[in-house]
Amino acid sequence: MKWDAEQYDSTKAPQIDAGKELIAMAQVRNTDSILDIGCGTGKLTLELARLAHKGKVVGIDPSVEMLEKAREHALSSGNIALINIPAQRIDFREEFDLVYSNSALQWIKEQEDVAVLLYRALKKGGRIAVQLPAKDFCREFFDYIENAITLLGYKKFFVEWEMPWYFPTKEAYVSLLKGLGFSKIEVFYKDYRLVFESINEVLNWWASAGIMPYLSVLHEKEQEYFKYAFAMSFENNRTKGGIEFGFRRLFAFAEKR
Numbered sequence: 001m002k003w004d005a006e007q008y009d010s011t012k013a014p015q016i017d018a019g020k021e022l023i024a025m026a027q028v029r030n031t032d033s034i035l036d037i038g039c040g041t042g043k044l045t046l047e048l049a050r051l052a053h054k055g056k057v058v059g060i061d062p063s064v065e066m067l068e069k070a071r072e073h074a075l076s077s078g079n080i081a082l083i084n085i086p087a088q089r090i091d092f093r094e095e096f097d098l099v100y101s102n103s104a105l106q107w108i109k110e111q112e113d114v115a116v117l118l119y120r121a122l123k124k125g126g127r128i129a130v131q132l133p134a135k136d137f138c139r140e141f142f143d144y145i146e147n148a149i150t151l152l153g154y155k156k157f158f159v160e161w162e163m164p165w166y167f168p169t170k171e172a173y174v175s176l177l178k179g180l181g182f183s184k185i186e187v188f189y190k191d192y193r194l195v196f197e198s199i200n201e202v203l204n205w206w207a208s209a210g211i212m213p214y215l216s217v218l219h220e221k222e223q224e225y226f227k228y229a230f231a232m233s234f235e236n237n238r239t240k241g242g243i244e245f246g247f248r249r250l251f252a253f254a255e256k257r
Contacts, residue, residue, distance in 0.1 A: 019102035026129035038104020042070025
């Protein structure tokens, strides 16, 4: 998929707020060497670099478009390196004090393989701080996707379509980390209530990432119909405060023995 970095960077993004919480929980030290997995447009990479001002931050992302935007954000920092590479191909060995990943690992289906690489990238005593959407993270998302497909008669486009994400349960993620040899494991859910002012805000957010895999198999005209049908379902979530719906995220922290 080709990412629209400008849209992603300018859209109201609740995942950025969750990422800032993750940074606070990670207790970044000023000398830390940090690997930012799926750094995207680099907003949070810059936050990490400011905290670890005596250390370094390496941000990786498979999207050229995202990294171009990240380089703009990184201009104000002298301790950021950005690499265009997917997490499945990293080859660091005991180099980092912290592996950080915010709302990115869900795009990787080879979780065990990548987790091994992340463990190997950490120094002894190094730690991970990870946040991603949990299993069943948003009931409305999948309900309204199915509504749009049915309403528009688009099932023919998705006959061979495969879900590209990994959405873990807390138990599954604990098991994954234990199996790798991590200690001091802490994994928990955090439920958010997202509020948007308009249908356009809702659509822009989902279109910047969440519904991209569905749009990728449609022609341009069908994409517009699909986006409209999907977004309009969120009128069911309108309250006096705006358009509201829940979103469950999984946070995970652990230390390399």
